[in-house]
Amino acid sequence: MAAIEDSQLHVDNGAIISDSDTSSNAAAFTGFTDPASNFAVEMHQYLESDGSGTSDVCVSSTIGAERIADATTWINNNNFNGFLGEIGAGSNDACISAVKGALTAMQAADSPWIGAL
Numbered sequence: 001m002a003a004i005e006d007s008q009l010h011v012d013n014g015a016i017i018s019d020s021d022t023s024s025n026a027a028a029f030t031g032f033t034d035p036a037s038n039f040a041v042e043m044h045q046y047l048e049s050d051g052s053g054t055s056d057v058c059v060s061s062t063i064g065a066e067r068i069a070d071a072t073t074w075i076n077n078n079n080f081n082g083f084l085g086e087i088g089a090g091s092n093d094a095c096i097s098a099v100k101g102a103l104t105a106m107q108a109a110d111s112p113w114i115g116a117l
Contacts, residue, residue: 029078040081040114043071046088047098056090064089064102068113072105075112082106084116 029041046053047063058064064087075082087102089095106113 026074029080034080037079037081040083041075042083042085044086044088045071045084045102047095047102048089053088056092056095058089058092058095058098061094061097062101064098064100065105068102068105072112080112082113084113086117 032039044053045051045064045067047058047067048055049057049059060066068084071082084102084106087099089099103116105111106116
């Protein structure tokens with residue numbers, strides 16, 4: 001419940017999307033359950049080495065898919081849905097490939113991702 005109290009909630013067609021502004025989102029959702037599967041955690045992915053969104057140099061052309069895979073594992077382990085609210089990368093070949101890889105990974109048949117901005 002602390003995650004709900006510390007979050008901004010958006011309701012869209014019965015889905016609840018949380019974009020918690022705390023720096024430790026995973027810990028904030030400890031103990032939260034969603035038996036009706038109406039809840040989605042909004043996540044941001046920045047594809048440079050420190051994940052801060054301050055550089056136009058991506059770690060690699062595959063880092064987007066790799067980081068989405070890690071986030072997908074956490075989402076699945078917690079029985080949530082995910083929503084990618086922001087992705088940050090430079091305007092160069094490696095970063096463009098990384099963004100495409102992330103978005104492609106989110107479209108897998110068994111994906112818990114409900115969308116992206």
